[in-house]
Amino acid sequence: MRVIGLDPGLRLTGWGVIEVEGCRLRHVANGTLRSDATRDLAQRLVQLKDGMEAVLRDFLPDEAAVEETLANKNPASTLKLGMARGVALLVPALLGLPVTQYLPMIVKKSVVGTGHAKKEQVAMMMQHLLPGAVNLSPDAADALAVAVCHAHNLSTRRSWLAGREDPLIGGRDVR
Amino acid sequence: MRVIGLDPGLRLTGWGVIEVEGCRLRHVANGTLRSDATRDLAQRLVQLKDGMEAVLRDFLPDEAAVEETLANKNPASTLKLGMARGVALLVPALLGLPVTQYLPMIVKKSVVGTGHAKKEQVAMMMQHLLPGAVNLSPDAADALAVAVCHAHNLSTRRSWLAGREDPLIGGRDVR
DSSP states (O other), X not given: OEEEEEEOOSSEEEEXXXXXXXXXXXXEEEEEEEOXXXXXXXXXXXXXXXXHHHHHHHHOOSEEEEEOOXXXXXXXXXXXXXXXXXXXXXXXXXXXXXXXXXXXXXXHHHHTSSTTOOHHXXXXXXXXXXXXXXXXXXXXXXXXXXXXXXXXXXXXXXXXXXXXXXXXXXXXXXX | OEEXXXXXXXXXXXXXXXEEETTEEEEEEEEEEEOOTTSOHHHHHHHHHHHXXXXXXXXXXXXXXXXXXXXXXXXXXXXXXXXHHHHXXXXXXXXXXXXXXXXXHHHHHHHTSSTTOOHHHHHHHHHHHSTTOOSOOHHHHHHHHHHHHHHHHHHHHHHHHTTSSOOOSOOBOOO
């Protein structure tokens, strides 16, 4: 199964696609989408939508996982983050993919083992877990981490459904 | 020329379409789009997108005007508002329409004459200015008001370009 992780932001949106086979994970591709800050807001959202759509069509993931970054202290930035997150939830849903959101703390706990891991630790762990993922941008590393977190969550759910263990990592329902 | 006004919100998004002929305004249609709060967030954004797309295809406006409601005190609500506003900016832009945002104060000043007008005053003024607009929901009244504000702004711009007067009502560029 293929999972795409998205770390949405109006200026930069990270994305990362992994292949999940049971407990084995394989890096497929990653990158960063940029919107042109000199364009108007509506056009920047169109750029993000077009970029995400192209990635989804190129790599055909089966499920999407989106980082649920907490609101910023600056309300104007929170509005912009909301717009970018809205596009990141909307575009995969329009193509029929299930979309799950994960809080950054849950992602860090899942991939590094502690909810307070630093950005560099997350990037290092991604390069360790996914050998093909080199020269990662911070946003692409975060996006791959969300995808890995979703893969862990899926496998934990499967184990739980099979009655073997309790689910340790909780994905937030997107409500 | 046809203008659609949008008052975006995740739960309720008001819309209103008017016909602008020189200084004359005519009501075409209005309504409220609802997203189902029991669905997940991605699906609610899909519902808003589908609803807006249907309205745009039914009434074929030439330009869109979106109310730029200020951020809420509650960061979680601000994020949701950002998502709904993102969809309201994205959908008309995807269909090639120019999109302008207006602050609520500018809309009220334009349609009632004071930036501190109450919601009921805006609704009453809409029914006065646009005789066909009856039984307006609060969100549809606000959406029609944004459309009327855009029409005023366009005619002021035209007069200004013709060297007759200074622009009094400023539309915010969507950046």
